[in-house]
Amino acid sequence: MDALGDIRVIELATGVAGPIVGMFCADFGADVVKVETPDGDPERGRPGFPMWNRGKRSVVIDPGSAEGRAWLRNRIGGADMLITRDGEELAAFGLDGDELLASHPRLILLEMPVYLPGHVPWADGVESAALLGAFGGQFARQSSVSGEPVESVYQTLLYAHGLWASVCAVAALIEREGSGFGQRVTVSGINALQQLTMISLVVDPNAPDPSTAVGGAGRHPTYSRMIAGDGKWFTSGALGPRFEAMFMEVIGLGSIVEDERLGGSLANMVAPENIGWVQKAVEEAVLKQPRQYWLDRLDAVGIPSGPIDGREGWLDHPQVAAMGMRVEVDDPDRGPVVMPGVPINLTATPGAVRGPAPALGEHNDRVAPWPAQPRPAADARPLVRSGPLSGIRVVNSGPFLASPYAGCLLSALGADVIKVEPREGDPFRKPAYGANRGMRSIAIDLKHPDSIRAFHKIIEGADVFIDGLRPGVTKSLGIDYDSLKAINPGIVTMSLSAFGQTGPLGGRGGVDMVLQGMVGMMSAEGGDGEPIVNTISVCDISTASMSSLTIALALFHRLRTGEGQRTWDTLLGTATYLQSAEIIRFEGRPPAIVGGVDFQGDGAFDRMYRAADGWVRIAAPDAPAKIASALEIPEEKLADKDGAIAAIAAAIIDLSREEATRRLNRAGVPSASVRKVTEVLRDPRLCEAGFAHVYPSDNGGFIATPGRIASFSRTEWRGVLKPPGIGEHSVRILEDAGIDPATIDQLIERRAVAVGGPMPQILPHAYR
Structure with missing residues (x-):
């Protein structure tokens, strides 16, 4: 079976993030119909399109055509999910979100605004990782030589947006299985930024922004990239x-x-x-x-350690092939294309690349009407729940960052997540303060002869078990899938490792820093200079989302069949996905962008410029005339790259960021101020939207953490997520598992279980 085998999806969204949701749906068996205008998705001519749109069908509709609008309304009546950017995009096809949800009560309406619902602070409302990263604080937080903001050569925020929205969409499908009703799910560009830059956003909002002038190696001396005596670079994951x-x-x-x-x-x-x-x-x-x-x-x-290599040959690495992450398809517009495969693994319902991206309008007149969705009973009322995963219990034994953060994300969706850690605690719980939020903690020695029986009792009442241990460790502890399945036949297990279990690197340990170097991210960011460490733990944090998606897909399958399964994902799979547009190969593809020391952007019209009070980011590679008009520059001065950079720099240097971006956006040039994290936290619109939760710390200051990272019209989870203390909930968790008080006392007395109080709410020094 396919995890989403009978799910029907209409995709109106264009660009990168929305189509990525459609890609994951198609990879796991959904019928995804991509609806395009006669001009087609603007991304059609760009390298990532063949991957993000693989396995779909394409239908062209003229938004002004009554016949086309009627066709679309008919198909929406049979759809389980509608993916769109926002209400403006719906309106272009004569649709209204509220009316659709009223008319089709089982519909999941996934809206993915570029910035915030109803508001984009730059011209044209374009989807832009660069503008979002500049305005959202990402670039100002990147480690640098100069202390100035640094641009990323990757569209990581858009990849994160598509991935996290996929998790939320499948979570809504899970909730619908119980309630019978769909809902509006909103995952904005700001939500993607909150989710991806979590570590940078866990700060004292009233403290100064930390200096970023620590060099391209980052802040941590033993967890970084290094050059050896033979001039070759490597990474250490210490x-x-x-x-x-x-x-x-x-x-x-x-x-x-x-x-x-x-x-x-x-x-x-x-x-x-x-x-x-x-x-x-x-x-x-x-x-x-x-x-x-x-x-x-x-x-x-x-x-963990590894050599730093280039990204150009990464898809040919034998470990990539061994994991099925190298796929070849025959694209109708490009011919043979080599692309990353499916980065997550469900053993009972595996994903697969079902075919190439469709040619524009390839399936016109070939999409038969879908049967109408069944309507709830006349007396049925939509359930109101605290999160779409309310009622799901997750046992999370993963240490460090990626696995705990998966638990945090599932908690933010309403799941009850139990953090299982050693008696002395997860060794990385303090540096990973933000990743451990929202869970309950039990401190238990799984090697103690008395503890495994108690752990198995906890598993009896669980839906999911997550481990982030090296392959083979769970079996030695008696907590592998086969052992847990004997106790709980419907259990879903999710194992995270660096490289998986097969292939030349199978079973090896690895961490974010090592993968960034091996797959070519660092060398691409550094260009002809030294490799550059990304301040964001992109592989770890994105793997937390990838693990959450894996779990959601397996839970959805279990709800429909009663069948649990073993699932797994890897840092390698995520790191490959995060370079999808950069490493995809086909004849005639343009070269991917590379960076350099304190990289400021690619091209004269697509980069950061210094203003009188900071920096601004322009993202208008095809609009030199508009830039010339906005900044009163003779257009002939923009004829060549170096001259254009000099002319634009001279025109902006004496302007404030506000004045420069006002002039540019008024002329239709998408641009934004490059802001620091403390500026972002004070943005009135973001404060109103619940961007951050702020609460007192135990040392007299305040702590800001990411606030609401997705919105659900009927099953909204509200509250502040804080990390638990070591063993803070040990007794209650054992009681919930049905263990009697005398046995609990014995477990504590025999040091199989530890009991503790709340975690001190004190921020550690930033390690990235």
Whole structure:
């Protein structure tokens, strides 16, 4: 069976993010009809289109045609989901969202506004990762040499938007199975930014923005990229107290912790006053030996590491092939295309690339009417719930960042998520403060002879079990899928690993930093210069969304069949997806953008410029005449790239950001101020939209964390997500599992289980 085998989707959205939702639906068996105007999706001529639109059908409709509008209304009557950008896009086809939901009560209306519902702060309302990243604080938070904002060469925010919206859409389908009713689901560009830049948004809103002038290596001396004595670059994944100490021993700096500036703790390496001198000491030590020497030594002690390579040949890597992440299709417009495959794995209902992207209008007159959706009973009332996943219980044993953050995301959708951690706690729980929000904690020693029976009782009442352990560890602990299935036949298990279990790298450990280097992200960002570390943990954070999507698809299948299954995903699969438009290959494709030190953008009309009080971002590669008019520049000065950059820079340097963007947007040139995180947190529109939750910290300040990251018209979850203390909920969780008080006391007395209080609400130093 296919996870979404009988789901019918109408896709009106164009561009990148909306079609990505359609792609995931099609990959898992949904019938996705892409409705385009006669001009076609503007992305049709761009490299990523063949991937984001694979497996769909294309129908062309003239929005002004009464016949076309009637055809569309007819198909919507049989659709389970309608994907659109916003109400304006619906109105172009004569549709109204409220009327559609009233007429078709089972419809999931997925709206994906570019910025906020009803508001885009730049001209033309275009979908733009660059403008969103500039205006939303991403670029100003990127580590740099100069301390100035840095542009990303990837459309990561759009990839994140499509992925997170997919999770929310399937969550709404899950809720509909119980209630019988659909609803409006809104996932905006701002929601994507909140979800992706979570670490940067967990701050004291009243503290100064941290300096980003820490270099392209980032803030963490042992969790970074490094150059060895032979001039070759590699990454070290030494993060957390144990690995950090081991790394220092390996490179001969074990005694550095005795330096009084560190106060006896390597955690203080990332304090602003220590970053520079510790980084220098590490760099000098690593230069004493060639790359392979360090990779061998780090591997011997279990520290994840890897070489830094280019992205050009990544799809030919044998590990990519072993995991089925390299796919070839015959595209009707481009011929043979090599693209990333399906990045998540469901063993009972696997996804697959069902075919190429369709030619424009290829299926005109070939999409038969769908049967009308069944209507709820006349006396049925839509249920009101606290989140679309209300009633779902998830047991999450994953440590560090990606797996805990998957639990946080599921909590934000209403699930009851239990964080299972060792008696001493997840070693990364403090640095990953933002990732552990919203869960309940039980601290349990799974190696203790008394604990496994208690853990199995918890599993009896669970719907999902997540592990982020290396392949083979769950089996040794007796918590693998086969063991848990014997206890709970309907259980869904989700395993996250770096490279999966098969192939030349199968079973190896890996972390975000290692994958960024291996797949080519760092080298692409650095261009001809040094590799650049992305301040966002893009692989970890996006894998949390990928894991959530995996779980949602498996739960939807279980609701329809009663069948659980084993599922898994990998950092490698996510890292490959995050480069989809950049590494896809076909004859004649234009080269992908590469960066450089403190990269400011590609081309004269698509980059950041310094203003009198900061920076502005222009995103109008095809509008030199409009730029010339807005800035009163003779158009002939924009004839060549270098001259145009100089002329535009001179015209903007004496203007405030507000004045520069006002002139540009008024002339139809999409542009935005480059803002810092503290500016974003003070934006009145974002405050009104619930962008952040702010609450007192335990040391006298305040803590801001991402607020509502998706909206559901009927099953909205509201509340502040905070991280739990170690074992804060141990007793209640055991009670919920039906374990009697005497047995609980014995578990605590025998040190199988630990009990603790709330976690101190104090922000750690930023490690990225």
